[in-house]
Amino acid sequence: MLQTAANSSNRPSRAAIAAATGLTRATVSALVDDLIAGRLLTEHDPAPRTGAGRPAAGLALNPEGPAGLGLEINVDYLAACVVSLTGEVRHRFVEHGDQRPLSPTAALEALDALATRARSAAEADGLTVAGAALAVPGLVAADGLVRVAPNLGWQDVEVPPLLPGLAGLPLVVDNEANLAALGELRAAPDGRTFLYVSGEVGIGAGIVLDGELFRGVRGWSGEIGHVTVFPDGRPCRCGANGCLEQYAGQEAMAADAPLAASALGIALSAVVNLLDIGTIVLGGAYAPELPRLQAGIEAELARRVLTAGLAPVSLRAATLGADAAMRGAADAVIQAVRDDPAAWLGR
Incomplete structure (x- = not known):
């Protein structure tokens, strides 16, 4: 209903x-x-x-009913937003700053303060926060354990206990590209199969097949940033050489956009050849840069995708832009209420 x-x-x-x-x-x-x-x-x-x-x-x-709290921690910023049951963003907070020098405890302490601020703003509006979801650039287990987030320098970080301001709220921790892909799916439901690529300092991907997020056997799919594009290339934080994010991450893109576009095209072509996906959605820092990147990416796709002559790949910017991950996180909370209103009523 x-x-x-x-x-x-x-x-x-x-x-x-x-x-x-x-x-x-x-x-x-x-x-x-x-x-x-x-x-x-x-x-x-x-x-x-x-x-x-x-x-x-x-x-x-009801726009004044339960709301979702979406959180994101990334390499160079923290973010929080409150989204109503109708999908309206009621509050949005972003704090820029390099998180890499900080310990996980210190970074999450700052995020906890931002989350508390967002929750207080929601409550001042008369909204009840139904739950929270946190987007993290790394591999996340089902219990909220971040197994590895190489660009943050995290390994085996148990997140929920480090966010005491969210005590009493249901909390989901997930990969940022997965949550962004789910947010994009809800924002543009006409496209039900696509590859979402999130470009920040690191690069992640969310794979949506027929309206469902493909997570892989252990829930760790989508690490496109560590696809090798140049086998003897630059060393990566993950320990390998020639990974995509060393050539097309946010910092690399600022230094050499044509090389970033070419590297992206090479990696995306491999994904399209493997999964037969017809639409690629570029989010994060890639969304506003698409006019600069598009020609180079499409040249590689046309050259390398086996079926390019039969069915050209569609390339577009994310509907939600740079906010896709935190919006997708908040939307995940709202969707849980919509899917099981009885659980909300019986809380």
């Missing part, structure tokens, strides 16, 4: 929901009353109508 209200461009009535679901009107009415009492739905008076018949009141998601 929440999904019906969320996905409809119009405001469905109780009668329309009953007809769509096959439930009785009495059952729908009782459920709607519960959702309204739980601040998940609002009911709006119908617009004036001429002619026969009585117009029905419409249902919509």
Whole structure:
């Protein structure tokens, strides 16, 4: 029922929901009353109508109901945002600063302060934060353990205990490119299969296949930044040589954009040949730089993708731009409420 209200461009009535679901009107009415009492739905008076018949009141998601707290820690910034149940960004905070010299404890202490600030702003608006999700540039286990984040210098960092300001809130920790890809999927639902590539100092990717995020057997897929593009090339922080992020990461791109575009095209061609993906979405620092990178990337794709002559690959900037990871993190919280409103009502 929440999904019906969320996905409809119009405001469905109780009668329309009953007809769509096959439930009785009495059952729908009782459920709607519960959702309204739980601040998940609002009911709006119908617009004036001429002619026969009585117009029905419409249902919509409640913009003052539960909200999602999206957090991101990256190499050179911390970020937090609060997103309402309707998907509106109510608060956004970004603090720039190099996180690499800091210990995990110190970096997460600063993020905890930013999260507390965002949560307080939400509560001052009368919003209830339903949960938080944190985007991290690294390999993350299901329990929130960051196994390795090479560009931050982290290894086996247990994140939740280092964020005491979020105590009592459900917290999800995930790879930043995965969360960004999920955010992009919700922002542009017409494209259900694509490769999302997040360009920061490091480079990550989220693989979306038929509307589902592909995580791999252990949940660690998408480390495109460590695909080798030049086998005898520059040493990488991961211990290998010639990794993509040494040629197309944010710092490398600023120094030599044509080389970054060529390296990206080489790596992306390998992914397209392997997975048969027709759309590539560039996010993070790549999104605003697409006009400078596009020709070089597309030249490599045309040259290296076996099926380029049959079905050219589409290349576009992320809808959510540089905010995709923290927006995707907040959206993940909201989507959990939409998927299981009973859990929210019974909290």
